[in-house]
Amino acid sequence: MSGKVVAIAGATGAVGEEMIRCLGELKFPVKELRLLASERSAGKIVKTPFGEISVQAISEEAFKGCDIALFSAGGDVSKEWRERVVKAGCLMIDNSSAFRYEDDVPLVIPEINADAAMKHHGVISNPNCTTAIAAMALWPLYKEFGLKKIIVSTYQATSGAGAQAMQELLDQTREVLEGRPAKAVKFAHPIPFNLIPHIDKFQENGYTKEEMKVAWETWKIFGDKDIKISCTAVRIPTLRAHSESIVIETEKPVNAEKAREVLSKMSGLKVVDDPSKNLYPMPLNVSGKFDVEVGRIRQNLVFGEHGLEFFVCGDQLLRGAALNAVEIAKLFI
Amino acid sequence: MSGKVVAIAGATGAVGEEMIRCLGELKFPVKELRLLASERSAGKIVKTPFGEISVQAISEEAFKGCDIALFSAGGDVSKEWRERVVKAGCLMIDNSSAFRYEDDVPLVIPEINADAAMKHHGVISNPNCTTAIAAMALWPLYKEFGLKKIIVSTYQATSGAGAQAMQELLDQTREVLEGRPAKAVKFAHPIPFNLIPHIDKFQENGYTKEEMKVAWETWKIFGDKDIKISCTAVRIPTLRAHSESIVIETEKPVNAEKAREVLSKMSGLKVVDDPSKNLYPMPLNVSGKFDVEVGRIRQNLVFGEHGLEFFVCGDQLLRGAALNAVEIAKLFI
Numbered sequence: 310m311s312g313k314v315v316a317i318a319g320a321t322g323a324v325g326e327e328m329i330r331c332l333g334e335l336k337f338p339v340k341e342l343r344l345l346a347s348e349r350s351a352g353k354i355v356k357t358p359f360g361e362i363s364v365q366a367i368s369e370e371a372f373k374g375c376d377i378a379l380f381s382a383g384g385d386v387s388k389e390w391r392e393r394v395v396k397a398g399c400l401m402i403d404n405s406s407a408f409r410y411e412d413d414v415p416l417v418i419p420e421i422n423a424d425a426a427m428k429h430h431g432v433i434s435n436p437n438c439t440t441a442i443a444a445m446a447l448w449p450l451y452k453e454f455g456l457k458k459i460i461v462s463t464y465q466a467t468s469g470a471g472a473q474a475m476q477e478l479l480d481q482t483r484e485v486l487e488g489r490p491a492k493a494v495k496f497a498h499p500i501p502f503n504l505i506p507h508i509d510k511f512q513e514n515g516y517t518k519e520e521m522k523v524a525w526e527t528w529k530i531f532g533d534k535d536i537k538i539s540c541t542a543v544r545i546p547t548l549r550a551h552s553e554s555i556v557i558e559t560e561k562p563v564n565a566e567k568a569r570e571v572l573s574k575m576s577g578l579k580v581v582d583d584p585s586k587n588l589y590p591m592p593l594n595v596s597g598k599f600d601v602e603v604g605r606i607r608q609n610l611v612f613g614e615h616g617l618e619f620f621v622c623g624d625q626l627l628r629g630a631a632l633n634a635v636e637i638a639k640l641f642i
Numbered sequence: 643m644s645g646k647v648v649a650i651a652g653a654t655g656a657v658g659e660e661m662i663r664c665l666g667e668l669k670f671p672v673k674e675l676r677l678l679a680s681e682r683s684a685g686k687i688v689k690t691p692f693g694e695i696s697v698q699a700i701s702e703e704a705f706k707g708c709d710i711a712l713f714s715a716g717g718d719v720s721k722e723w724r725e726r727v728v729k730a731g732c733l734m735i736d737n738s739s740a741f742r743y744e745d746d747v748p749l750v751i752p753e754i755n756a757d758a759a760m761k762h763h764g765v766i767s768n769p770n771c772t773t774a775i776a777a778m779a780l781w782p783l784y785k786e787f788g789l790k791k792i793i794v795s796t797y798q799a800t801s802g803a804g805a806q807a808m809q810e811l812l813d814q815t816r817e818v819l820e821g822r823p824a825k826a827v828k829f830a831h832p833i834p835f836n837l838i839p840h841i842d843k844f845q846e847n848g849y850t851k852e853e854m855k856v857a858w859e860t861w862k863i864f865g866d867k868d869i870k871i872s873c874t875a876v877r878i879p880t881l882r883a884h885s886e887s888i889v890i891e892t893e894k895p896v897n898a899e900k901a902r903e904v905l906s907k908m909s910g911l912k913v914v915d916d917p918s919k920n921l922y923p924m925p926l927n928v929s930g931k932f933d934v935e936v937g938r939i940r941q942n943l944v945f946g947e948h949g950l951e952f953f954v955c956g957d958q959l960l961r962g963a964a965l966n967a968v969e970i971a972k973l974f975i
Binding site: 458459460462464478479482483486497498499502503504505506507511514515516524537538539541543545546547548552554556565584585587589590591592593604605606607608609610611616618620 | 835878926
């Protein structure tokens with residue numbers, strides 16, 4: 310296992326910081342780590358598990374001799390650099406939604422469709438955070454019971470809108486507690502003690518893009534467009550873990566006990582489901598953790614013996630972004 | 643229209659305070675208002691739209707010559723006093739869940755089943771807040787399109803657990819912002835920047851009582867046990883308005899435009915649904931308001947032309963409690 314030259318574009322962002330941590334914790338064989346960001350952050354010194362590294366402005370030079378580039382600097386930056394990164398012979402693992410729906414770009418959750426990653430043409434996309442977290446529980450159920458319908462309602466943390474959005478929640482909550490009105494900067498409306506049922510742009514069909522991503526990306530990752538999927542995506546005043554309330558209709562009969570058994574075997578997923586001890590997934594408990602948690606598993610009352618209802622929580626910055634990207638990179642060492 | 647002698651049991655609680663306000667704002671013909679609470683609050687002076695009133699400890703005497711008693715002091719207090727209130731010839735309108743499922747106790751939302759109230763035997767129950775808020779949007783859709791399935795995920799405010807729980811959210815949020823750990827007193831877990839997918843007691847089927855109430859009470863209010871209903875109830879760090887993400891399957895074909903038309907005619911419900919202007923229901927906007935708001939109305943992708951998806955927000959203390967109770971009382975003037 311020879312060491313790799315790895316670049317992180319967007320290294321100073323919320324996801325970028327977690328990518329550095331994941332490379333260390335997953336013991337990725339880093340020969341050299343290049344931290345790339347905008348001109349503004351150039352020169353900043355970052356402590357990493359691989360020593361102190363000076364951030365450099367993103368440039369063509371930075372991808373020369375680079376094996377893998379993890380991109381998390383927004384879709385526009387990914388689009389701007391794609392061609393030059395690929396031409397440099399560097400594998401681009403992109404956290405943005407820019408290329409996710411292109412036929413020759415694999416969309417990968419390593420625990421589910423690692424095979425797809427091997428068919429890349431220079432770019433592999435990392436799924437949307439909401440999709441990635443839900444998919445960890447949906448995939449083993451899909452394999453065992455088949456899935457006809459998936460109905461999701463999300464409880465999404467401010468981290469999904471970046472580090473500044475997390476800071477906005479903290480700062481504006483302070484304002485409200487001191488009796489001043491909250492201001493909205495990164496969000497469309499004040500977020501403290503509120504929720505906003507609007508993430509990403511509205512589509513013609515009345516769903517937001519965030520909501521449609523759950524359908525589009527689950528179809529692509531599972532390789533099955535026949536599953537009917539709908540989602541309501543809601544921003545709530547939490548910091549960094551997303552939660553999702555999910556109801557499914559299965560092909561084969563299902564029940565809570567069988568589901569728990571199947572879910573407990575999924576790598577990267579932890580069943581936390583003991584109501585008698587008040588144990589169920591919660592954002593505070595999964596923040597900073599690699600595993601997605603699933604609980605509140607019960608036979609759904611609407612779909613009866615073909616129905617299941619459950620609740621998942623996952624760290625948006627990890628399974629929903631950095632961890633998944635680094636796991637994809639690990640497929641290539 | 644002669645004036646009525648009205649008592650409020652639990653007058654110093656979060657709901658009790660709103661009941662006083664609602665009696666004033668709905669111009670209820672109050673001849674005399676008696677504010678009842680525990681011994682602890684006796685003697686406290688409360689400013690009301692009907693003058694300053696001294697709180698008295700609840701007693702048999704308090705219901706003599708009383709026309710209507712609004713109870714919101716918990717199920718145990720309601721059970722303890724029921725017989726004596728009814729014997730005194732006083733109509734008991736009870737906000738607790740103590741009698742809601744008894745056959746001879748009507749469960750009433752005046753905009754939906756005012757008729758049922760007239761068949762009372764001394765006690766009328768006020769529905770659970772989550773049910774009452776959802777029902778305001780579900781009822782006109784039920785009447786127009788028929789309902790086969792209802793799938794709900796809730797985003798419930800701390801007010802549902804009382805005034806102390808609201809204070810706990812504020813106090814503990816301050817603690818967290820000052821770098822100290824949050825303590826949980828009224829809740830099973832810390833609530834600041836977290837959520838708790840657990841409201842009321844767990845039932846044998848894995849649902850909580852709060853979740854089952856949505857099914858049990860909707861069936862009773864609509865007079866239709868054939869609708870399949872499931873719910874996931876989640877406490878989030880907001881103060882006093884509940885939100886709900888709802889997916890329905892209808893008997894007849896439905897679409898967003900037709901649904902908006904039908905919903906806009908419902909008294910007590912306001913359609914707030916203009917994504918192009920970032921207009922949709924949010925807790926901050928409905929707090930303190932009488933109307934429930936509905937928006938994000940769209941054809942549901944799972945149930946197709948028989949499916950609709952939408953988002954409701956309502957003030958938990960008003961439509962979910964005090965307003966509905968005072969509206970029931972108004973049926974008897």
